[in-house]
Amino acid sequence: MFRRSPLEMRVVILAPVGRDAALLAHTLSALEIHTAVTRGATELLERLAEGAGGAIIADEALTSAALNGLRNWLSGQLPWSDMPFIVLTSSGMPTRESHMRAHELQTLGNVTLIERPVRPDTIESSIRAALRARMRQYEIRSRQEALIQANADLEQFAHSASHDLREPLRTIGVYSDLLARDYGNGLDERGKEFLNLIGRNVSRMDALLSDLLSYAHASSLPGEEITPLIPANRALEAALTNLDGAILESNAKISVGEMPSVRMHESHLSQIFQNLVANAIKYRKEDCEPVI
16 A cells, blocks of 8 residues: 555544534544544635545535535546545434435535444444545556656657667668669679568668657557558568568468458557567477477
8 A cells, every 4th residue: 555644644524513523533533543623614625625535524514505615626626536525414214305415415426424423433434444445546646647657758768769779770771772782783682682671671660660659659648549440461461571580590380361350550460460470489399390
């Protein structure tokens, strides 16, 4: 569990009539739970805005104005936040009015209704459950923030990698073109095929770097792009071309059946196929030609 500050895990109490507030504060303090006793709805909202793990409120303090104030405050909270409220209601036989009142209180969202007189162990179990739920909310917020930061770092890395790797790649492309122009006539067919292979792989590497940059950028945007259907066999052919060297060296036998069209980025699917085939070649039995 993530450690939170006392302010974020304190319990705000609003029970302006009688000794309820003092008794609740005493009970929770004995459990080493920080409390803040408020005198009215305005002060309650101020303490909630500072930070809280939950609130205990007497039903009679929730006037129409107080309920509207709480609803407005809740509407401004971030999606991860779901403040738990424990409302102390009057005891007695259920009536139409009490049913309507309970329905009205439920509009606050995360609400637990407890009838008075309240037993200390009931308050203890209820508030501990509320604080555990609040702790999980804080954990979700922390993980979301970490994910946002990781996506930002990924995008920054992709920009740097794309820029840094393209320079040596461009150099390879330029010198292979010069080699083909100045010495291509002196090469046999095998040498020319090697030059063509270098050129094709330079182009593929450039495309992969562009895909890396696009993927990192897309991961930082809300929503999901609708991907068109692409033929899976085309992505597989690209993967096998990238693995020409490993396939020839291992004398791998690869057969391809009927392939469907799928809704996916072609470069991502090609990378999956490339990883699968490369692993099949790499982790074969010794002195055994792989059949894939």
